[in-house]
Amino acid sequence: MNALMAEKGEHQNVARAARVIEALAGAHDLGMRLTDVAETTGFGAATVHRLLGGLTRHGFVDHDRQSNRYFIGLQMVAWAAAATERYGLAPFTDKSLDRLCAETADTVYFSLLSGNDSVCVDRREGLYPIKTLTLSVGDRRPLGVGAGSLALLAFQPDALRAEIIETDRARRADYGIRDDFLLDAIVRCRNVGYALNSGWLIPGMSGVGVPIRRSDGQAVAALSVAAITSRLSDGRLDGVVSWLKAEAAEIETLAAKVLETPFARRGSNR
Numbered sequence: 245m246n247a248l249m250a251e252k253g254e255h256q257n258v259a260r261a262a263r264v265i266e267a268l269a270g271a272h273d274l275g276m277r278l279t280d281v282a283e284t285t286g287f288g289a290a291t292v293h294r295l296l297g298g299l300t301r302h303g304f305v306d307h308d309r310q311s312n313r314y315f316i317g318l319q320m321v322a323w324a325a326a327a328t329e330r331y332g333l334a335p336f337t338d339k340s341l342d343r344l345c346a347e348t349a350d351t352v353y354f355s356l357l358s359g360n361d362s363v364c365v366d367r368r369e370g371l372y373p374i375k376t377l378t379l380s381v382g383d384r385r386p387l388g389v390g391a392g393s394l395a396l397l398a399f400q401p402d403a404l405r406a407e408i409i410e411t412d413r414a415r416r417a418d419y420g421i422r423d424d425f426l427l428d429a430i431v432r433c434r435n436v437g438y439a440l441n442s443g444w445l446i447p448g449m450s451g452v453g454v455p456i457r458r459s460d461g462q463a464v465a466a467l468s469v470a471a472i473t474s475r476l477s478d479g480r481l482d483g484v485v486s487w488l489k490a491e492a493a494e495i496e497t498l499a500a501k502v503l504e505t506p507f508a509r510r511g512s513n514r
Contacts, residue, residue, distance in 0.1 A: 263285045264285060264287075264299065265320070267280075268314055276314055277312060303317045334366075340494055348469050350370045350376065351367065355392040355393065355396065361393075362393035376472060387408055391468045391470070396465075399457055439452065440481075453488070454467055
């Protein structure tokens with residue numbers, strides 16, 4: 245049985261609404277018919293009709309009556325903007341993201357820590373003709389899945405990192421990531437100061453990420469670059485890592501006061 249369907253009471257309602265929104269987010273360009281949502285979520289048509297009605301009334305979902313398709317609502321845009329500003333880091337990252345995009349000509353991502361997840365909150369596309377668009381803004385990944393996400397996990401306190409690795413084993417398995425592989429990758433990341441995904445998620449596509457850390461060393465955000473594997477190897481990898489580390493250090497300096505606020509220290513729950 246689907247884990248969301250197994251929830252009870254008020255948690256069941258929240259879980260079902262979240263599942264519907266997640267389904268619509270996956271079809272953000274074309275939207276979905278009610279029957280499509282029912283098929284994707286596994287919920288009955290009557291349940292989906294009720295959920296879509298409530299979500300539409302509150303602005304979380306838009307209903308195009310002409311095509312009879314449902315889309316993510318604009319209320320979600322406002323909430324996404326508020327979430328992006330959670331640590332107040334966004335104003336300190338724009339110039340760094342622009343510079344990285346110009347320097348690498350590849351795709352640059354900015355991710356924030358959210359509970360046991362890494363959430364992509366900004367993406368800049370470089371001029372290189374072969375794009376590596378592995379994440380969209382708003383996408384979540386379990387910590388340790390992908391370069392930016394691995395950089396975030398590697399620089400968590402030891403006890404917390406061990407707890408996350410234990411708790412999310414099944415979620416990471418969906419991406420083919422075993423504990424032994426992850427532990428080796430974390431050790432390497434902590435030793436060299438950056439995380440490297442050398443094509444182990446999507447063959448032919450690689451990524452490199454560095455953490456943005458508080459004064460105590462704990463990561464709260466990450467910068468990463470994704471490209472075809474040939475562009476993140478040998479000497480060019482060293483150059484990209486150097487650019488990433490320089491911009492992460494710049495953000496840590498400019499946003500030092502923000503990084504020490506209670507919001508950054510507390511983080512958030514999923």
